[in-house]
Amino acid sequence: MIISEEKKTEFYEALVQRNSQYDGIFFVGIRTTGIFCHATCSARKPKYENCEFFLTAEEALLAGYRPCKRCTPLFYPxxxxxxxxxxxxxxxxxxxxxxxxxxxxxxxxxxxxxxxxxxxxxxxxxxxxxxxxxxxxxxxxxxxxxxxxxxxxxxxxxxxxxxxxxxxxxIGRSPKRASLSIVYANILSTPLGRMISISDEKYLYLLEFIDRRGLEKEIENIRNKQNARILPGVTTINRKLEEQLKLYFAKQLRQFTIPLFLQGTRFQMEVWSLLQKIPYGQTVSYQDIANLLGNSNRVRAVGNANGANQIAIIIPCHRVIKASGKLGGYGGGIERKEHLLRLETESENE
Structure with a gap:
């Protein structure tokens, strides 16, 4: 979750003052030490620019911080x-x-x-x-x-x-050296939280929010299917992706032009193809997609294929909702789905 600059300033003041009312309200990651703490931690206070604030311990952990041994933030309240x-x-x-x-x-x-x-x-x-x-x-x-x-x-x-x-x-042990390929993982910051991308110089293989359940399995599948070694790094595809995501969240881009590498069953590929044809700012139901595929009884299968999508936002599975009008599920969390739909609707109406 994004924290405003005003809130960050408030949290930092609470940290400096060791204000006990803020214990459990936020956690602070200290970039210079790699730990995260409570507001009342007795350790020497870091400079503001060395602080990263989180509303949950899970966010701090996913950002790579380990619990402080002095204030033991996980043992409160x-x-x-x-x-x-x-x-x-x-x-x-x-x-x-x-x-x-x-x-x-x-x-x-x-x-x-x-x-x-x-x-x-x-x-x-x-x-x-x-x-x-x-x-x-x-x-x-x-x-x-x-x-x-x-x-x-x-x-x-x-x-x-x-x-x-x-x-x-x-990340996964080194694959067999025969036909070994290299793909690169990078972290992108967005208004809805950090995302991880995996790409080479030709294709984007994965784009997911880093707190998505099952992410490790998705990464492992890419490594196995591509016989790839995954390394930290930035590619041309990744730079282009970062630029287009910024424009998308600024309501200045409606169509992505990132080359994608998709690998799934025939049915999954058919569903993902239809997802990419859903117009910006519009929604369709799982039932609509099943009907387009010629089998109105395959609503559940459509939902499963939708959930198996590994390219968030670009393949817009967030534009698929229930026939009742309710949002349904989303791998990145229902709040993110709601935000993405609202962003696109507002952009259409401006």
Whole structure:
């Protein structure tokens, strides 16, 4: 969620004054140390330009920040159950880990208990928490484009080999060298939050909001299907994409001209083709698309194909709504779908 400059100034004042009324209201990421804190953290206060403010812990984690050990922002405002504290510490010990049932059993904790209690305390499940911390490591590397040793220190790894091992586990291990291709991942800032793009010099393979559920699987599929190694970097396609997204959100662009690489089933490709034909500022229903495909009973299948779209905004799955007029689902979150539709409608009416 975008925070206004006025709010940022207010939050910074609260941080300097260690105002306890703001604990849990916002979190502050410190760019120079790579940690995020409460307003009342007793550590020396950073300069304003070194602060990045977030409304949720999940956003801070996805931005690549790790919890401060001094103010322990994840242990507020509730009294944290022992099993939750144990899980948080376990994630920090191996943030690149993908948790399985056996891992919970090893700690003597039931996964359902972890899921329920994390949701109650943090507003996100344990899997979301672990994933956010894990992906934040990769996103930090992509976003900053700094030397590995810099990221190693910021993210709390003791050696470069440990960092490299973690990064490869998150983004995906190196594919077979035969016919190896290289694609580049980059982070883009938009009014609706950060997005990740994956491209080479010819095509855009993926454009998603970084908090989208299932993003890791999408990245893994691209790596496997393209036999590609994914590296942080900027391509010509990415630069063009960034320019066009800025124009789109400024209501100055209605049609994207980014070459896309799409790979799916025949049915998915047919649905995605129809999505690209929906006029700017207009909506159609899932039922409409099913009818156009010649089978009015395939509404659910259309919805699934819509959800499998990996090119957000450019392939405008946000323009598909329920026949009742309700918005329906959206991989980037219903609030973003509503914002995109409102932006396009307002642009049409201006």
């Amino acid at each position: 509730n009294s944290i159950p022992n099993e939750i504290e144990k899980l948080v510490l376990a994630v920090e010990a191996s943030p690149e880990k993908r948790w399985k049932e056996a891992d919970f059993r090893e700690l003597g904790i039931h996964s359902a208990t972890a899921r329920r209690k994390f949701k109650e305390i943090y507003g996100m499940t344990f899997v979301q928490y672990a994933r956010s911390r894990r992906m934040g490591i990769a996103f930090k590397e992509i976003l900053n484009g700094k030397k590995v040793i810099d990221q190693q220190v910021l993210l709390g790894y003791d050696s470069s080999s440990a960092f490299n091992d973690a990064f490869s586990k998150i």
